[in-house]
Amino acid sequence: MKRQYILYWICFLGFAFSFPRGSYAQATNGKTQLTIAYDTTSKPIQFGVSRLERALQKAGQPVRKVPVTLGTNVNGVFITVESAQGEQFIREEGYRISYQNNNLLITAVDAAGAMYGVLDVAEQIQMGKSWKTLPPKVVNPHFTVRALKVNLPWSSYRSGPAMEVHKDVCRDLAYWQRLLDQMAENRFNILSLWNIHPFSFMVKPTNFQEANNFSATEMADWKRFWTSLFRMAKERGIEPYIVNWNIAVSPEFAKAYGVKERNDTSAVVKRYTREVVTQVINEYPDLAGIGITLADWMSNFSGTNSTLPEMTPKDREDWLEETIVAGMKAAKRPVKFIHRSVLSADPGEMRRVINNAQLPDTTLVEIKFNWSHGHSTPTLALTHDSHSGKRDDGYWNPLPSNYRIQWMIRNEDFFILRWGQPDFIRRHIAQNTAPYVNGYFVGSEGYIPAKDYSHITSNHRTWEYAFEKQWLFYQLWGRLLYDPSTPDAVFEASFVNRYGMKSGKPMLEAYSAASQMPLRLASFYGSTWDYTLYSEGFLAPFSAGKGFQDNVSSFISINELIDHSTLEPTYLSIKEYVSQILAKKAIPKGKITPLQLADLLDADSKTVLQRVEQLRSGDSPTLACELADLETWSYLSRYFADKLRAGVALQTYRLSQDKMQQQKAITYLNQCVTHWRKVSEITASHYHEVPYTEGYISKENAYKDSQRFLWSNYLPQVQRDITLAQEP
Structure with a gap:
């Protein structure tokens, strides 16, 4: 050719x-x-x-x-x-x-x-x-891997209404065509599709006919769906991958063959897994790759012999080698491979399996950047590949010859409000480009960018799908991963095409300032897995083990903010800062104090409100909707700023018993109430209550107020901070 x-x-x-x-x-x-x-x-x-x-x-x-x-x-x-x-x-x-x-x-x-x-x-x-x-x-592309992570709502890893609401949309090829069009325009080249066990939705296994209960007609419909989706991706220069959570089978398989759905290492599950991987590859010629993870349901053996010991990293890799890799190698054609690096992985064992596999293409080893909250600091402060969270450079030292690392930028921090901060992405890329890195994955676990179920029905809604509303997020990540030198003028022109000649520069300036708020919160309030932080809601539904939890609400109280450690190494926590000030110690050079952070947040808010006022005269309802999101971020910035100041004053009072500091804290917290009322007022005209942890959160968990989310729901918790500050 x-x-x-x-x-x-x-x-x-x-x-x-x-x-x-x-x-x-x-x-x-x-x-x-x-x-x-x-x-x-x-x-x-x-x-x-x-x-x-x-x-x-x-x-x-x-x-x-x-x-x-x-x-x-x-x-x-x-x-x-x-x-x-x-x-x-x-x-x-x-x-x-x-x-x-x-x-x-x-x-x-x-x-x-x-x-x-x-x-x-x-x-x-x-x-x-x-x-x-x-x-x-x-x-030329800066990175060879520029991937979107999209969860599927069937056999979904997270459960509940936030997943189920997307089922019809995600079976509609019109949705995927629009998503793939946007991906190609933004230079993404991999679509990774994630769920627990995709295979039973893709084939009727030759030797395990009862692995699903789909009729021949239903199976043919699924076959058309996957075939069309993979073909559409290929036609746009995009490689489709399926990614699963390893030792899992369908409920139908478990019932028919007398095994457990999760973590069953019996011979029948091994054989099924190996054979179904081969069959899927053979039946879908446009499927580019398969990905696996070694966590979750590989914590211990759960086959017929319950006395077997917990799976070691070698056990996990052996199972992978005997099933997924063996199934890949038995197929009629090669496919690419994603080997995720997570809590249960070991770089030495992983290298052994990849070396033994002798795959023709470079294996992709995905590592979560700052765990589930990549929208935080561009400094790699912790990963998901060890229980301690500390980095294990065994994954890239010595430099591998047959695999490369991709940073997973998970977004569990903002699903509703629009976001776009080009300089953060540029800094991230500049700081984390290395010989062993060939790309990034970008996406969420608790959110699917399909049906927009958060926005009320109004003339603001000129978009059909959630990713179309968040167009700037995807444009910035995709274009800058391809070429970090892409100038702001390109993104400004996108606003001009939508809203007219004078909108480009002020809109991007407003977004750049507004979008700092969730980055600053996730950098200040250290967190780990998905539900340990939700930045746009100021929520921490589950403990990250990095400070005091009051077991009252998922909302981050003033006490929790004071007693929590930071993620960004240059940030001083409130407790650290106050202790140093009262001890009359000099603040170390290069450290950012909570009060300095508050000033930065106020400056961001001022910039946003100035640009919003400048643009408000436009006659586009959709522009008005974007401006409302920006204004919401600006008041969230003010809220965070005054809460930091209140935390410093309150902690100072508690250590010094200076009543003036207590009153100062109360004054700031009253201002916080004003800011939160403004946030509630703006968002109420655009958004309604949506499911968040509903369907996933356990009945015993204390933070039931995180099951459904709307900013106004948390006004009582904002006011409660004042009561906490008034305590002697």
């Missing part, structure tokens, strides 16, 4: 030099048409060209599209995939934009790179530039 493209390229150059300069267009019916020549059989390039055609036509430029064939008279835009590099090296998924005889050339070594190059040209035309004067450049 590459040889054919080289022939096309040579032919094009011959034709290009044979035509005079300026003859780049065809005249048809008195209208000037621009010719776009490309491989019309390539689906990814077709996708890019559809966006380029749309941008050109919007700019008033008629277009004609022609296939690249050995006699095509091409004068306009020429898109080619070829192996010859010339002077400037183009890597996989990279591209070059150049000119030859007034012809715009987009050159790549693969279809995905060509698609990204065409999307780049389309974007620049949308920004008002002429296709004839674009600056020549070579762009």
